[in-house]
């Protein structure tokens with residue numbers, strides 16, 4: 409099938425799939441970001457047990473393949489009487505891993521902050537929570553806009569894992585698999601999905617660059 | 628906070644008091660039986676060779692460093708161990724660092740208002756108004772909307788002083804406030820500090836600026852090897868110090 413034929417037959421489905429991919433990406437990145445910030449706060453906290461838990465989280469989820477995590481969520485958890493929808497399983501699998509990377513980038517951002525600023529914050533009477541929320545995290549975030557932009561793109565590509573479970577509506581990769589089992593879309597079916605991934609990635613990259621230029625801290 | 632100070636003799640309570648303070652870094656005995664009392668409005672200058680423990684002493688006063696034994700009282704109240712209580716006490720003692728340490732992501736104005744709004748819970752508008760007054764006082768009000776990196780070192784240090792003042796501290800500690808500055812900017816910072824001293828601010832100043840010490844200090848403390856070796860008036864100290872070590876130190880800096 410040619411591109412025009414595919415689009416006339418599956419155009420709606422591609423749009424649906426694009427939105428599913430976007431939705432998974434946005435939700436996963438939001439969750440990853442929140443967990444990433446929390447884990448980072450744990451890793452810099454003065455309490456050793458929290459630091460240890462934070463480090464363990466990163467070590468586990470930075471090193472586990474997404475597919476394994478998804479298999480565990482879909483096939484192993486039901487044995488513990490935990491049954492989640494396929495969408496939830498995919499969402500969790502593609503959130504927990506980027507969260508670990510998010511924390512790594514934030515830690516790198518924190519390392520760019522001069523310790524003197526933290527002392528200055530403490531010397532005006534700020535508590536640990538205030539130092540973290542007003543001085544450390546804002547600067548770490550500004551320093552990690554570009555890595556976090558790349559992480560957002562990586563998260564989007566990871567959502568292709570959704571093709572491994574019967575999701576409805578399907579994501580971009582799942583749709584290609586679907587088309588190729590019902591018709592002969594061949595490589596063309598994939599090229600359309602790939603183009604949509606690429607276009608999204610380019611837009612994300614542009615926005616990321618723009619934000620970075622705006623918030624980057626002069627030193 | 629006021630209720631903790633004794634009701635009858637508030638004037639006589641020293642703002643800062645250290646009693647038999649000792650500190651070790653592992654094997655290194657960095658502070659040796661330090662006794663120091665700073666009265667309200669007094670300017671105490673600490674001088675001494677590199678590594679003698681001046682910074683460490685400064686930093687123990689608001690518990691940026693812990694001590695191994697002894698006691699530190701701020702306005703008659705022992706420094707709390709940690710947590711919110713400690714933070715509250717720190718807010719009462721300002722600190723100005725060699726490297727300015729302004730918050731790099733905040734404008735000059737926000738650097739000054741952050742403490743008042745977030746620690747003292749002063750309404751934003753009020754904090755802004757006062758910050759602008761303080762910035763005027765240290766001569767950088769025209770820079771209020773800029774970021775720290777856009778200012779010269781001398782300007783940044785004056786902002787750091789304004790940031791301290793915004794907390795209405797009972798005392799301000801200065802740890803070599805002009806050591807990181809180009810020579811032509813030292814004067815502007817020392818002028819602000821001299822002004823503060825005249826207005827009655829209680830100050831502890833670690834510095835190598837001997838002229839400043841001579842003009843502004845009420846008392847000079849000479850430290851060496853972690854101990855206070857000599858405590859004297861500036862006139863006495865700079866013309867005929869009581870100890871040989873102080874004499875040697877003064878000679879060594881004169882020869883530069």
Ligand SMILES: Nc1ncnc2c1ncn2[C@@H]1O[C@H](COP(=O)(O)OP(=O)(O)OP(=O)(O)O)[C@@H](O)[C@H]1O
Nearest residue numbers: 652655657675676677678679680681682683684803
């Ligand atoms: N965090 C630390 N760990 C171990 N030793 C330290 C630490 N901080 C300072 N010291 C040591 O303690 C001693 C006193 O240091 P301090 O910084 O108080 O000296 P100083 O009088 O301020 O010197 P300078 O004039 O160079 O600033 C020095 O020998 C220094 O090496």
Ligand SMILES: [Mg+2]
Nearest residue numbers: 681682683803
């Ligand atoms: Mg020092």
